[in-house]
Amino acid sequence: MRVFVVAGEPSGDRLGGALMEGLRSLVPDVQFDGVGGPLMQAQGLESRFPMAELSVMGLVEVLPKFFHLKRRIAETAQAVLDTQPDVLITIDSPDFSLRVAKIVKAQSDIRTVHYVAPSVWAWRPGRADKMAKVIDHVLALLPFEPPYMERAGMECDFVGHPVASEPVATEDDVREFRAAYGLGDAPILLALPGSRGGEIERLAPVFGEALKLYLQDRPDVRVVVPAVAHMVETVAQRVQSWPGNPVVVDPRNMPSDEAVARKRAAFAAAELALAASGTVSLELAAQATPMVIAYNLNWLTTLIAKRMVDLDTVTLVNLVSETRTVPECLLDDCQPENIATALKQVSDAPDVQREAMVTTMDRLGRGGEAPGLRAAKAVLSRMNA
Structure with a gap:
């Protein structure tokens, strides 16, 4: 064949x-x-x-x-x-x-x-x-x-969905991840500004400003940024000015299975995530990581999208679970102040998303x-x- x-x-x-x-x-x-x-x-x-x-x-x-x-x-x-x-x-x-x-x-x-x-x-x-x-x-x-x-x-x-069949990172996996990047016991906030050059260029500055606002009262939080191999250098450059002493997870010198496991451990280690819209919301749900979704497009694409999209949510966790527990800051609402507010809301009540995450994984075929x-x-x- x-x-x-x-x-x-x-x-x-x-x-x-x-x-x-x-x-x-x-x-x-x-x-x-x-x-x-x-x-x-x-x-x-x-x-x-x-x-x-x-x-x-x-x-x-x-x-x-x-x-x-x-x-x-x-x-x-x-x-x-x-x-x-x-x-x-x-x-x-x-x-x-x-x-x-x-x-x-x-x-x-x-x-x-x-x-x-x-x-x-x-x-x-x-x-x-x-x-x-x-x-x-x-x-x-x-x-x-x-x-x-x-x-x-x-x-x-x-x-x-393949994410539903992936293993959940263990406590040992999380400990090894923290040790590998010198994170100790610090609270971890995961930042995921995308896997494509254009979206990273658009979102990284907005994410950085949002994190500055959110982390003003949380100086102990460390920011972790997993990157896809061909975007590592771009991501590293764009997060240099971010607060939280960002750690970029670079998969380039790892075997593919090790890189996937390292990313999974990063997700599980985080107490909170700020992510671009996309499949990553399901990856976070698989590891039970509370999240805020933020996304913007080029101005012309945004104008066209507004005329064509007829949904009140684009986040797959919300759609599959038939809930609206994951907050979104999309298009015109993708502003640092809005994102920082949403991060605080999720941080104050992280368990609100748990049931929706379980439902999502069940419906996608977990088990x-x-x-x-x-x-x-x-x-x-x-x-x-």
Whole structure:
């Protein structure tokens, strides 16, 4: 069996690595080709070009790289057509992935699977109908997504979210983490300004000012900033002026499994987290870390988003648990004063979020079969149907 798989950012690499591991356990002679990061490469993928080239978010942010991305889309699609795999699996990054699938479908009958249902329940509801023209099968991370995809004419399986199957850091893990970074018994505040260059540039100054306000009366708190490998230097530069004597967790010289475990221990060690919007809210929930979510976009993207998004929350913990326990400071509200106030509210009553976190993990499949294996079984079962 030959599988061409494409991921465009770290969260997709994580999904792809687990899916590939699941496929290999079921089909030992499976062969992989495509684009991915270190976790996918650990499963035997030789990436055709660095995955980091595709880690761009926001309409305006894409423009300077438009022609390069367009070339990569054409190059990737041609590679699929040349190699004629049994299935093309694209993972998240829909603006790139679905353009590749469109070219492939126009010139072949290669089966197409997309892993991570686009958030059509939040914005751009017509995207599912357009997606159905080029995608045969969708693997959904969230339990409420299949009806949206099936209504548009695609096969869809809820396969669970990988974060729900990850281990919870132990007390020993936390102690080792604290010792490794000389944190002693200091209270830890986790700061996560994103994994993409554009969002780090936008959010780091706002996070820094918010932390100055919040930490005025908390001089003993240490700030810990986990970073993805290709953004370590950028993050280190942007947090130099932050309070809390920031510690940047650098995964570059660690094996991938050690880096994941180190990040998990950092999450578990923290009493509170300030994070950009995204999957990270689920990672924090998995470690029972209370959080505040803050996010902003380029001004033009913000203007467009306001017209298209029809939700009162974008945080996955809130959506999956059907609560609104995680405070958000989004778009125009992403201001230091608002964020500092929200941090204080959560710090004063951290247990308010606990039940919602437990509910979220249960609904995402905690205690069940590993999502990567479920996703692999779903791919194979639909191919053989």
